[in-house]
Amino acid sequence: MHMKGWLLFPSILIVSATLIGCRPKDRDVLVAYVEGDVFLPDLRARPWRIGDSASCYLASGTSVKPDKRGDLLLCGERTQLAWSQTWLRDDISAQLYANAKTFPVKFHSLG
Secondary structure, eight states: HHHHHHHHHHHHHHHHHHHHSSOOOOOOEEEEEEEETTTTTTTEEEETTOOOOHHHHHGGGGGSSSOOTTTTTEEHHHHHHHHHHTTHHHHHHHHHHOOEEEEEEEEOSSS
16 A cells, blocks of 8 residues: 555656646736637727636647747637637738737746
8 A cells, every 4th residue: 555655656746747847937928819800800909807817828839830920828719719710811810919919927827
């Protein structure tokens, strides 16, 4: 019984090290949070309201990689849908970058 605990401990350390190592560093990031029609496209910056929460992903972690303008933090379903279409249309990515603002971001979880 005592031996099983010693076998479990290294596994926990490896998983913990992997998770800690994958969390992005806190830094200033371009943040895109848009509303409007993705397919026209007619995207506008969506204002953050006190108490609003949105699911956010770094563009570099998606299948569509950011271009030379840099990584974007994609916040909200509309923004993430728009980003998924950028491989089809450059004007969508142009609107996302145009509506993005730089903010200091503190990352709390992976991904």
